[in-house]
Amino acid sequence: MGELEQKFAAAFLTEGRWILYFKGLGVTLGIAVLAAILGVIFGTVLGIMKLSFREDGKKTLWNILATAYVDVIRGTPSVLQLLIMWFIVFATWNNGVAVASISFGLNSAAYVSEIVRGGILAVDVGQMEAGRSLGLSKAMTMRYIILPQALKNMVPPLGNEFITLLKETAIVGYVSLTDLTRAANQIASRTYEAFMPLIGTAVIYFVVIKILTLLLGVLERRLRESDQR
Amino acid sequence: MKQRVIAVVLTCLLVLLMVSGCTGTTTGFAPAGSSENKKLVVGTNAEFPPFEYIDDNGKPDGFDMALIKAIGEKMGKEVDIQNMEFDSLVSSIGTKIDLAIAGMTVTEERQNTVDFSDPYYTAVQYVILPADSEIATYEDLSGKAIGVQLGTTGDFDASDIEEADSSTKVSRYNKGVDAVNDLLNGKVDCVIIDKNPAETFVSKHAEELVAVDGSQFGFEEESYAIAMPKGDKELVDAVNKALQEIKSEGTFDKLVEEYIGN
Structure with a gap:
């Protein structure tokens, strides 16, 4: 046990190494939150675009554009998207967190758009018909009848997406950002002991995501309060 | 409630078991190249020209690679090169790889976890x-x-x-x-x-x-050396002997000329 304690001390305590994990966790959460905000906003727009059809049932230009975007994003690895953003698109922009947030946000938007689309499609088509027959416009029915119901459908998969996003940020070390995973790597490259930093970091991720899961559960229950089931 | 407590305790136990099982295997695992084996598994990070890089054929090449192949030949072993991240090298020695050659500088910190061969190159x-x-x-x-x-x-x-x-x-x-x-x-x-x-x-x-x-x-100024598992005196001696022979035969200088120039 003495050896384990020593390794623990070397990996977390000496030279204030815990600060590095803390800062790393800050970067991880910062990127994840910013990316999620961008992803939800842009993803909702994309999702609605993917639902627009012409009178004759064919796809509108908006729909085609959004579909193409989602195809490209889902068809390429996110680490590659990050590298392209860092070394090519924003080659001279030095704000790593911002570039990573944009990169992950644009990536997440593609997945969110499918969640939004699925959430809206899951609301019975009769709801739209009912709204229209009551004299509401298409937009008003969407805003006051469809979307509130769709939102409840979207919360679980959106929570899922955020958790995935949070863990996916572990690749930002590729562009020299020090997130939680990179902090662990950096410390392992000093102490030459991979065990403690890696297991410790896994525990930190797990705890953060567990807390997040609990919060999402609370949110879901609140949203379901009005349901008569 | 009671069931949940039991479930949590059991999960923790399982994780602990897994973790302790892992440490057990790492320390007890005989590296692939221990004397009975004909293979010498070498770790490098082929991002460090001209010492190691990926050549046009997609294989690791460079001064260190040529040197370790010459050393392997002297030791009568087949060299198997594994390319990995530089910061993973030291913690892989003795488990995933037998030794690492990657323009690695001898430092006190590293000497706490690995043994080094005689230095083969000095640089700044x-x-x-x-x-x-x-x-x-x-x-x-x-x-x-x-x-x-x-x-x-x-x-x-x-x-x-x-x-x-x-x-x-x-x-x-x-x-x-x-x-x-x-x-x-x-x-x-x-x-x-x-x-x-x-x-x-x-x-x-x-x-x-x-x-x-x-x-x-x-x-x-710093010295590059080959890193090997801590306490494996047999391997260190064998590598040093091979290195010495390569130097006295003049092969070493030829490799320096071929890969590094100056």
Whole structure:
């Protein structure tokens, strides 16, 4: 046990190494939150675009554009998207967190758009018909009848997406950002002991995501309060 | 409620078992190249020209690779090269690989976890600067954005500067070439890296970049050596003997000429 304690001390305590994990966790959460905000906003727009059809049932230009975007994003690895953003698109922009947030946000938007689309499609088509027959416009029915119901459908998969996003940020070390995973790597490259930093970091991720899961559960229950089931 | 408590306790036990099982195997695992085996599994990080790089055929090549193959031949073993991240090398020695040759500098910290062969090369850290840079002394480096490769001597030097002046920003990359890329894009002010890769990188961008001998900045000379599992005296002796033979036969100098020049 003495050896384990020593390794623990070397990996977390000496030279204030815990600060590095803390800062790393800050970067991880910062990127994840910013990316999620961008992803939800842009993803909702994309999702609605993917639902627009012409009178004759064919796809509108908006729909085609959004579909193409989602195809490209889902068809390429996110680490590659990050590298392209860092070394090519924003080659001279030095704000790593911002570039990573944009990169992950644009990536997440593609997945969110499918969640939004699925959430809206899951609301019975009769709801739209009912709204229209009551004299509401298409937009008003969407805003006051469809979307509130769709939102409840979207919360679980959106929570899922955020958790995935949070863990996916572990690749930002590729562009020299020090997130939680990179902090662990950096410390392992000093102490030459991979065990403690890696297991410790896994525990930190797990705890953060567990807390997040609990919060999402609370949110879901609140949203379901009005349901008569 | 009681059931949940039991479930949590059981999960914790399971995780603990898994974890302790892992440590058990790492310490008790006989490396692939222990004397009864004919193979010598070598770890490297092929991002460090001219010592190691991926050649046109997609295989690791370079001075270190040629040297370790010559050593393997002397020891009567087939060399199997594994390319991995530099910062994973030391913690893989003795488990995933038998030894590491990657332009690795002998440091006290590393000597706590591995044993080194006799040094085979001495070098000094170089500083790559934009041609019009005003950085000229060690003091000039503090407060600047410095690019390095994670876990290398340049990383340690930059970390010292960062510790003395927290306004210094150190960017740690997986590869030296990524750091140089960001230097060209103006994201970092300089890159601290070993001499030979510095010269290789600068030769590709002779217009924009210059490589400055780190002794001008007060960086100390360092020795490269092969890293092996701590306490494996048999392997260390065998490698040192082979290295000695290669040197006395003149093969070593030929390899230096072929790969490093000067």
